[in-house]
Amino acid sequence: MQILTPHVYWAQRHGEIYLRVELSDNVDICLQEDNTLQFRAQGHGAKGDNQYEFSLEFLEPVKPEIRQKSTQRQVDIRIKKREVRWWERLTLQERKPLFLAPDFDRWLDESDAEMELQAKEEKINRISVESRVRKDPYLGLKKGYLFMYNLVQFLGFSWIFVNMTVRLFILGQGLFSKIFILNTVVCEGPLALMPILNSALESVAGRNVILFVIFGSLEDMQNKAVVFFVFYLWSSIEIFRYPFYMLACIGTEWKLLTWLRYSLWIPLYPLGVVAEAVAVIQSLPIFDETRLFSIPLPSVLGHSLSFSYTLQLFLVLMFLGLFINFQHLYKQRQRRYRSRKRKVH
Secondary structure, rough: OOOOOOEEEEEEOEEEEEEEEEEOOOEEEEEOOOOOEEEEEEEEEEEEEEEEEEEEEEEOOOEEEEEEEOOOOOEEEEEEOOOOOOOOEEEEEOOOOOEEEEEEOOOHHHHHHHHHHHHHHHHHHHHHHHHHHOOOHHHHHHHHHHHHHHHHHHHHHHHHHHHHHHHHHOOOOOOOOOOHHHHHHHHHHHHHHHHHHHHOOOOOOOHHHHHHHHHHHHHHHHHHHHHHHHHHHHHHHHHHHHHHHHHOOOOOOHHHHHHHHHHOHHHHHHHHHHHHHHHHHHHHHHHHOOOOOEEEEEOOOOOOOOHHHHHHHHHHHHHHHHHHHHHHHHHHHHHHHHHHHHHHO
């Protein structure tokens, strides 16, 4: 019986060698101590049933274990290298055997193989970390609560934004509707109080001072145009921020919404702080005149300490917070888009 050589296809990774032989009957594979692979098999081809065999002496030492998987048409062989490194060729002899060819289904160059190896290591490390972290049995309940919280906030601020837009630009009712301002304070009050109960999400002390102390307690402030601008700027920011958080709870992202959430605050956030500052400045003479929230003092020092001094300190802290928060949000935006670019490349 004539002995023939089969077609052998190969590929490599840093730690393994892949061989694919187009034979599957009566396969006998032996890896000798001198790193030589001996292959024998019975196969059927154009010349009928024949004996096929070949040998390969590898470039560097390999481990003695062989993993093989046979199908009706081929045998897949995996052999581990003793040292995890890239080989410049498969065999010790520089001239490639005629029966040997690249397996383009598995073929990667060295740089692509390094990226694949790094991705596998990162996945293993991530799984290892996740396995050590104790799973939270209430995780689904917490996500459900956060989803509903953000949904309620979105609906509330959307109502305020749409209602104010319709009243101003369609009905032409102007900025000074006192009844509407009172209704808005009543509506936005629960929305401003909810983050206090959910303080892990955000700090809203400054907004609550504007809402309850200045707009809610001073009737004269409710007729001023600045109230409209404060509510309108607040709502313009929140109708994009809360849907972004809401979708994040269910692992979903809309690119347009992400861009709006991380871009619109750049002009709107400083404008909102300026509008709040204008409201505080306009309220100072009213607090001085009405002596509301003033602190009583002994007669030697005077009658009382006006609450306006506290608001002046609040103004300084407000602009200091603007500077710190703006830097933080801008850095967060830059990190997000840098990470997105790395994923694309």
